[in-house]
Amino acid sequence: MTRLTAKLLPQLPEGVRPAYDPAAQAAGILHLGLGAFHRAHQAFYTDAALARDGGDWRILAVSLRSTETVDALRAQDGLFTLVERGPHGDRAQVIGAVADALAAARDSQEVLAVFERPEIRIVTLTVTEKAYGFDRASMDIEPGHEAIAADLAAPQQPRGVIGLLVEGLRRRRAADLRPPAILCCDNLPENGPLLRAGVLGFARRVDVDLAEWIAQEVAFPASMVDRITPATTDETAKRAQALIGADDAAAVETEPFTQWVIEENFPQGRPSWEAGGAVFVADVAPFERMKLRMLNGAHSLIAYAGFLAGHAYVRDAMSDASLAVLVDRHIRAAAGTVGRLEGIDLDAYRADLLARFANPAIAHQTYQIAMDGTEKLPQRIFAPATDALTSGADLAPYAFAVAAWMCYATGRDAKGKNYDLRDPREDELRRAVLHAGNDASALVAALTALPSFFPVSLRDSPAFRHALETRLAVMLDRGMPEAIRREAA
Template identity: 60%
Template sequence: MSERLGSATLASARDAAARPAYDPASHGTGIVHLGIGAFHRAHQAVYTDDALAQAGGDWRILGVSLRSTGVVDALNAQDGLYTLLTRGSDGTTARIVGSIATAVAAARSGERLLVALQDPATKIVTLTVTEKAYGIDRAAGDVDEAHPAVAADLAAPGNPSGVLGLLVEGLRRRRLAGTAPFAVLSCDNLPENGKLLRMGVIAFARRARPRLADFIERRVSFPSSMVDRITPAAGDETLAEAERLTGLRDEAAIETEPFSQWVIEDRFPHGRPAWEAGGALFVDDVAPYEQMKLRMLNGAHSMLAYAGFLSGRGFVRDVMADPALALLVRRHMAAAAATLKPLSGIDRAAYAEDLLKRFSNPAIAHQTYQIAMDGTEKLPQRIAAPAIEALERGTPVRPFAFAAAMWMRYCLGRSEAGDTYALRDPREAAIASAVSSAGGDASVLAGALLALPDVFPERLRSDEAFRAPLVEILGRVMAEGVRPVVEAEARMVERRERG
């Protein structure tokens, strides 16, 4: 068996693997990251690795897992080092990343985490936790009191375990110690993620630490950012390939695609890494970039995930190898692009072609079932928002109705062969109730799912230009099956393209 990757074995890594172009141990920690999953290690940690190599600084990362302990144990056993595999059409490369100094499991080291948040050396807290972990009621502009972590932290704010509670307690301790507040940078796929997180943190503070809320409102920076890099779940093949390329055993190896993008509002009062060394773009307003990505990439991803999974296509690359489905992906991107305002320096047609190539990458095994999870959290931004814009602009709305119909069919929780699957959605119980009440009637099912709060706005629920094609498509899917409807929809697109 190969030796395990770590500080003592790093120098023995094979030449095929790129190693950190700096001495990791000579740089201190300046970032606490909440949510140290595969995406962070394929994205922000890599940009930080590039920044350390080019400009140095005490910007290494203390990574935090809010739930599991496995990734923490794997990283700590390797002194924070891990292998990133980049899979492209021309082969796979390996890079050992050194930007993570150590990792902490919040469930068993909560006080250690709070000490790190209080530490004056910590200048930035970054997050990739997904929207459901925040516990924010976006529509109400408040915290979600029913969220387990929010409820627990409001009851015991000095011993927090959730995102909002940890941030507020960390800021409280810094204020008491006379330490400047850290900047809080959300890297989750959410529109205006900085503004959303700022709202949630202040709302939590007003309930738990009222005198602290005004301080946070005045003094704490919450820049928004837009992130993009497809990062499939790592498997045994990932670990085996990492060992083959590095010559070292790595229990924390991950894989990703060649493309990576990070657009950031440059609002860091106490400094930041030179993330531009890795290609990050600093702008005054992230919103146009995130809207383009959410609607064109993420929206198409959601559509193809539901239609593809229900069609028996396990991976995105399988969807793109299916001519009918690939045509519907292209249609969806075009419809999404039509809802966007022009953006200087961006050719949306070229952007769409780049997305199609990325989706088709045969080396990336991105599961449609993985993308399909958390639909009620994703659809408002990815499908509902552009659908409303399409109605207002008079541009095609059917692609969004098709995506919504496929999600509704997915909500039945069973394949056409009768196999059941978990929806993996935070509102699974409400969805199950809606499905049960419909009794197999497509129109009733559509009405029940459209009525779920904060998923589809009233404008879409009541506008027949959206609702009618949705019910029609859903009814045909439930009566005829997914595949015939996909093929019929593709033929419709082909006829229109021929004129």
């Protein structure tokens, strides 16, 4: 079978091949975090922008850890197939927005040299929260974070993402070049201000003058991103091959729905991302709040309750009638904490979410979503629960979701089989669970006492604690399927 490369493009039909000549457009974006989501989201939007308006906005994409995807893309001239999987069939589109790929673990100095290219006007990132090393409470870096500590010790040979950004900006300044806008595309509240605070916190520790320059000159626009992108499997490559008639070792599959809301703050210009449907606003926070609480909060509920009920995929969980009732209840409750959003019908958004979760073509693993719970729950579950507590709204949806996470944190499924929590605080969680045993009250006490995690107002609320303990007791004693049935009834 022929491999997907630039030579093959003329043989692909219109609508599948890029609607422009990729080789005629130079790179203007450096991206850190070359995963499936980036290829399904930012690369997709950039492809649409190039197809409509052209411009030197192709992407130099960097994998911070692995080399496999980098090697696959380089062998394919940066091309890859995006397979959109909907209830009515699959659709393929070859994306030409990636100009080249680099592996930071292998090409670190080459990655840093990209910062010195004047044509690079934007740096985008998708690396997940735990990779940054943020201390959200103090809006600073966490000096004890493994990557942060290593890069503070050798700031001109960085391996972590914050260290790479600071050293790259130092080189940019030394070359007397205007700095790029730095756009975080991770699911974090106020991701622009948070990234700015982390970069400044690191820079102040290594070069105060550099920190001052960054504070005055570098833009950190915020954004909200949304597109369900399951982990790539062997089946992904087979689907791409069937649709385009060529082998593709970098194919990605995703849902038809996509959303990108971006703060308009790009001093050196930007691609016409609105060609792909991006929306530019002055304040991203309300949209971010809607997505984190309604979509991501419900996703976490599905992940923990669904996984422990034996549902491998989100679509399977949504076929569980009782769990689907609880998901709908959770989204409705979260919507009540969002407030009005201009141009957004929250009830229609809720209906869209339920349909997206139930999409039979998307194999999104509950175990994949369940990872990094201590990083995700504060924004997804605790924040709306705190608002509900203040307003006197029903606490049951949030109590059930948190209890499901606590049950998941025991690290044992219904058959007594152990699994990795895949959480940055896994050791702390293991110690808390070991100390508490199988007692619901003790487990609630231990997990709500984790430092810098649980909001005091929820922890000290008798009503919320009681709601947690009673639901967790059923999960531990009767199993998650029975807990779901009882809660839905």
